[in-house]
Amino acid sequence: MFGSEIDLADEFLYRALKLSKNLATKSKTYFVRYLGIFGFIKIKNNGENMKKVFLSAFATAVLMASTAPVMAAEDGQVEKLNPWKHCGIGAAIFDNNGTAAAISNIIWDLGTTALTTGTASEDMCNGERTKTAMFINENLDQLELELAVGEGQALEAVVAMTGGDVVSMRNALNSAVDGTRVEKAQAIYFSALNG
Amino acid sequence: MRSLQALLILLSVTFYANSQTQSDLRILAESWEWKRLLQYNEANVSDIESKAFFLSPDGQFDPYSELKTFIEHASEVMACRFPARYAFAQHHNLVGYYDLANCDDFTEFMRTSEPEGVTLIFADGYLKNPASFHGHLFIRIDQSGKGDGLLATSLNFGAIVPDDDDPLTYIVKGIFGGYDARFSAQPFYRHHISYGQQELRDLWEYKLDLTPYKKQLLTGLLFELSQIKYQYFFIDENCAYFVARALEIVAPEFLVKSSDKTVIPSEVIKSVMSAGDQQMVSEVTLIKSQQKKFQNHFHVLTKRQQVALADWIKRDKGLFDGLSKPSQKKVLITLGSYYAFRIQQSPDNENLKQARRDVIKSLLQYEPGNTIKLEEEQRVYPHEGQAAALLRTELLSLDGNLGGKITMRPTYYDRIQPSGGRPNQSAMAMGQIGFYFDNDHLELDHLYGIHVESFDISSTGVEGDGGESWTLTLGAQRNRLRSIDAKVAAFVAGGYGIATKWRGIVPYLFGHGRVHMKETERDNHSLTASMRAGLEWRWFGEKAFCEAEKPFSITTSVTSQDLIGRCHLSLNSTNNSDFRFTVEAQNTLLISLAASIYF
Known part of the structure; x- marks a missing residue:
């Protein structure tokens, strides 16, 4: 069910961002190692000036390669992160059973950590965005009704978490209203984030 | 010589200052707040047995030792581990300043570095689960301006029950301390869903009136308590007991006692509301169950x-x-x-x-906005309900013979008591025992292990809105309505029926079955089936019901018994007493006037 909801481009981009984050954490090691190897070859063949030029260029390139995607990851990964797909929210129980979803969902917050899909790191799934997705997921029934009415406690909570726009979320729900629970929850989630 | 004098003076001053400091420290260690931080009970021993809760090996029995050790080991790590102890010590200038906003675990636990307040929450009793008959008590740490409480952290004390424990094991282990327990932190919305939407229970919010310092103490203590395991006892050392113990840090007096035989959530609420001269609670609000929300909406429609x-x-x-x-x-x-x-x-x-x-x-397709404005309704708050334990004396006439009855019940309520914190049109009694006496007799009248009546009222008449009601009783009784010489007969009885509400009156209709021992010498049946119809209403602010029941004795044939008529009227009720009038008739006529004390 989930495979059809995440297209391949999204999946590829997501994995690239994840990889870039891993690179970032190890960037210091990689930077020194790569600089040493390639710098030595160039030094031998092209002399001192070339060495400086190359080192500068390569250092810049490596830094860009390792840090630029990380910056993008900080901003972009959360937008591309789909907690339903990548963090396993409601994966086991999310058919159409709101009751089960509410009482037996996976909990990242408050000290209890669990991962089911293995596609995302704990850090990625431990952020506010995932908590927002979980809130939408578990309060979907109430949230749908409150969006339809235009006000309510759960809706206020989503706005407080995301700064989302109620009209946009209503429109998103309107488009997905005949869809599955996952589709409706995701429509509200992404609309709220883009709000 | 002068140098020697100066040295002696310096030593004296140092010794005096040191002894003065020690003396001050001992006074602080004996203070209400420090002892409550360590969860000392009225016997001057901490309820917490976990060694991890104390820094000093003697911390469970010696508050001075714990305070001294905490001060000696004061550091940011210690402040983060024991934020309440740190707040106390810092308030009394015993340690330096550490910014608790740097404590990741603590701020993650509270979901905020500056809680707006703390709210005590009472969930109404839930009659479909014996463990929830008496309601539930938990705490919410409120955040400012974030989702109106749904996103706040709530602290729920509960037994850690393995998934595969069967109901019997659950009951036995629950009663006799077979489970570990702990405070678990969850976003409040999960409780909102499970209690308000799935179990259709009202949630009552008691917002505590706290100074910033007391807020710091309480939230810090809750964090410290969430790190340890307890032993769970369903009847006394339960959610209500340990929530009360935690709240005592901001209360002027003890809210429970370790000698209490039972601790009931609504009783703790009463203690909180009546503790000291100053109100601990600034505001009480109600979160209605999903069913009640619908019913309220329905009744404002034309x-x-x-x-x-x-x-x-x-x-x-x-x-x-x-x-x-x-x-x-x-x-x-x-x-x-x-x-x-x-x-x-x-x-x-x-x-x-x-x-x-x-x-x-x-x-x-409509413009956004809720156009339904609900009207305020009269409420009976949980703290206004009568206490759980009962002692009742009755003066009664049994077919013209004067006698009396004494009834005792540790818990909980019947249908004509005020409903505060209990579902309306319901009853729940555990361990109720009654003795009948007259000039010649003193004998057991009844003993109910458990008696539950649950009316799911449809106040709208709309399909699916309530109506399904049930009763369950397990015990023994003399069925004096059938015979003045009735024997004590053990029985199990159940009933299923419908109930609705019309202009404040609750009509109901039940089918009952009862398996029992011989009730009279002449009996040759052990199964009785009956139909029961009645009306429940309010008069002059009190509750009353009258009903008729037609029983049938069932063996290989069905024999009709005489019709039973009953009327129970509350004449006057207060927080801790009531007077009531009862008439019941079948083969005998029983008229009684009763005075009850609730404590």
Whole structure:
């Protein structure tokens, strides 16, 4: 069910961002190692000036390669992160059973950590965005009704978490209203984030 | 010589200052706050047995030793581990300043570095689960301006029960301390869903009136307590007991005692409301159950709108289409709350889901905004309900013979008591025992292990809104209505019926079955079936019911018994007493006047 909801481009981009984050954490090691190897070859063949030029260029390139995607990851990964797909929210129980979803969902917050899909790191799934997705997921029934009415406690909570726009979320729900629970929850989630 | 004098003076001053400091420290260690931080009970011993809770090996028995050790080891790490102890020590200038905002675990636990307040929450009793008969108590740490409480952290004390424990094991281990327990932190919305939407229980919010320092102490203590395991006892050392113990840090007196035989959530609420001269609570609010929300919406509709709603549910939209747009919207909002409540009860019902989807789609076509304004209703708050334990004396006439009856019950309530914190039109008694006496006799009248009556009232008449009601009783009694010489007969009885509400009156109809020992010498049956119909109402602020029951003795044949008539009227009730009048008749006539004390 989930495979059809995440297209391949999204999946590829997501994995690239994840990889870039891993690179970032190890960037210091990689930077020194790569600089040493390639710098030595160039030094031998092209002399001192070339060495400086190359080192500068390569250092810049490596830094860009390792840090630029990380910056993008900080901003972009959360937008591309789909907690339903990548963090396993409601994966086991999310058919159409709101009751089960509410009482037996996976909990990242408050000290209890669990991962089911293995596609995302704990850090990625431990952020506010995932908590927002979980809130939408578990309060979907109430949230749908409150969006339809235009006000309510759960809706206020989503706005407080995301700064989302109620009209946009209503429109998103309107488009997905005949869809599955996952589709409706995701429509509200992404609309709220883009709000 | 002068140098020697100066040295002696310096030593004296240092010794005096040191002894003075020690003396001050001992006074602080004996203070109410420090001892409550360490969860000392009225016997001057901490309830917490876990060594991890104390820094000093003697911390469980010696508050001075714990305070001294804490000060000696003061550091940011210690402040983060024991934020309440740190707050106390810092308040009294015993340690340096550490910024608790740097404590990741603590701020993650609270979901905020500066809590707006702390709220004590009481969930009404839930009669479908014996563990929830008496309601539940938990704590919420409120955040400012974030989602009106749904996102706040709530601290729930509960037993850690393995999934595969069967109900019998659950009961036995629950009563006799077979489970570990702990405070677990969850976002409040999970409780809102499970209690308010799935179990249809009202949640009462008691917002505590706390100074910033007391808020710091309480939230810090809750964090410290959440790190340890307890032993769980369902009857006394339960959620209500340990929540009360935690709250004592901001209370002027003890809220429970370790010698209490039972600790009941509503009793703790009463203690909180009556503790000291100054109110601990600044505000009490109600979060209505999903069913009550629908019923409230329904009752503000006009008659025409109500009929249109009922028709809509039956898929007849003729009347709905003829309504004005604003009226249609009100009907749709009410339908939305109706299906929200129905689907929680029948999550697999595809028809309900489709109908709900239609309502959502229709509502999305209107301008946003809730046009239904609910009216304030009269409420009986949980702290206004009567206490759980009962002692009742009755003067009664049994077929003209004067006698008396004494009834005792450790817990909980019957149908004509005020409902504060208990479901309306219901009853729940555990361990109730009654003795009859007259000039010649003193004998057991009845003993109920458990007696439950639960009326799920439909106040709207709309399909699926309540109506299904049930009763269960396990015990022994003399059925004096059948015979003045009735024997004590053990029995198990159950009933299933419907109940509704019409202009404040609750009509009901039940079918009952009772398996029992011989009730009279002449009996040759052990199974009695009956039909029972009655009315429950309020008069002069009190509750009353009258009912008729037609029993049948069942063996290989069915034998009709005489009709039973009963009327129970509360004449006057206060927080801790009532007077009531009862008339019951079948083969005998029983008239009684009773005075009850609740404590």
